[in-house]
Amino acid sequence: MKITVVGxxxxxxxxxxxxxxxxxxxxxxxxxxxxxFAEGKAQDMMQTAALLGFDTRISxxxxxYTKTANSDVVVITSGLPRKPGMTREELIGTNxxxxxxxxxxxxxxxxxxxxxxxxxxxxTMTYLALQSTGIPxxxxxxxxxxxxxxxxxxxxxxxxxCSPADLNAxxxxxxxxxxxxxxxxxxxxxxxxxxxxxxxxxxxxxxADTMVGGATLTKLLGTSAWYAPGAAGAALVESIVRDEKxxxxxxxxxxxxxxxxxxxxxVPVVIGKNGWEKIVDMELSADEQAAFNxxxxxxxxxxxxxxxx
Numbered sequence: 001m002k003i004t005v006v007g008x009x010x011x012x013x014x015x016x017x018x019x020x021x022x023x024x025x026x027x028x029x030x031x032x033x034x035x036x037f038a039e040g041k042a043q044d045m046m047q048t049a050a051l052l053g054f055d056t057r058i059s060x061x062x063x064x065y066t067k068t069a070n071s072d073v074v075v076i077t078s079g080l081p082r083k084p085g086m087t088r089e090e091l092i093g094t095n096x097x098x099x100x101x102x103x104x105x106x107x108x109x110x111x112x113x114x115x116x117x118x119x120x121x122x123x124t125m126t127y128l129a130l131q132s133t134g135i136p137x138x139x140x141x142x143x144x145x146x147x148x149x150x151x152x153x154x155x156x157x158x159x160x161x162c163s164p165a166d167l168n169a170x171x172x173x174x175x176x177x178x179x180x181x182x183x184x185x186x187x188x189x190x191x192x193x194x195x196x197x198x199x200x201x202x203x204x205x206x207x208a209d210t211m212v213g214g215a216t217l218t219k220l221l222g223t224s225a226w227y228a229p230g231a232a233g234a235a236l237v238e239s240i241v242r243d244e245k246x247x248x249x250x251x252x253x254x255x256x257x258x259x260x261x262x263x264x265x266x267v268p269v270v271i272g273k274n275g276w277e278k279i280v281d282m283e284l285s286a287d288e289q290a291a292f293n294x295x296x297x298x299x300x301x302x303x304x305x306x307x308x309x
Contacts, residue, residue, distance in 0.1 A: 007078035008032035014230025069109040079119040142251025144175025145266030151213040173295035239271040
């Protein structure tokens with residue numbers, strides 16, 4: 001098994017570190033455009049192998065895609081990170097060219113790879129990856145909803161004073177501060193609806209704090225977060241490599257599901273060895289469906305920017 005992570009910055013390096021620690025691949029390639037950067041990160045990680053007990057071989061490459069040949073899974077994290085006050089929409093112009101070029105180069109040497117997109121704005125970059133490559137839609141996965149759902153569980157756990165591992169909670173829709181939809185009425189604490197334990201005010205605060213989770217961290221850190229995004233990417237890689245058939249919210253191509261078509265948007269999907277293998281059709285309330293449709297409209301307006309580039 002061979003895995004490539006494109007972009008050796010904080011998110012990419014954290015994702016690669018998680019992949020290596022879990023020994024999800026025999027070979028892991030870290031690629032970056034900055035001279036020597038990926039090579040340095042790879043050496044640093046390899047020097048932890050004796051301490052952490054993993055045998056994955058990690059190598060770095062400065063923009064040499066031949067080193068990525070025959071990768072089974074590729075995680076794309078490259079592109080400009082979000083700065084304080086910057087919206088994901090403002091990233092489109094720069095990151096679209098980067099992501100399109102990465103996809104073309106990756107598929108030149110790994111035509112059967114499954115691609116996981118983390119680069120922002122994630123919904124639009126996932127749509128771009130699908131449209132520009134023409135590969136089967138099940139092999140293009142946007143990570144966003146996986147991260148948003150983890151942040152949702154974090155907010156729930158801090159209010160409920162419980163383990164996040166005991167929670168089931170999904171965020172659907174776009175991966176943006178105003179487009180994501182935390183489905184609190186569907187969330188459970190070991191099968192018990194969380195709404196039984198939370199006041200209306202607490203529920204509203206949890207939803208609001210989840211929706212600005214990324215922006216909150218950007219303001220605190222001065223750049224985008226990396227531990228949780230990197231772990232979310234690695235979790236998807238693990239479900240693919242080990243064919244775990246786990247249910248995640250991911251940004252995938254819709255063809256009539258949830259009333260939407262010609263768009264990539266976050267919905268519950270089963271992740272296995274073939275990429276995303278099944279869209280799970282949840283029964284949304286009228287309000288939830290309306291919010292989902294509104295989210296789709298917002299993402300479409302971002303996708304329209306691609307036509308002007």
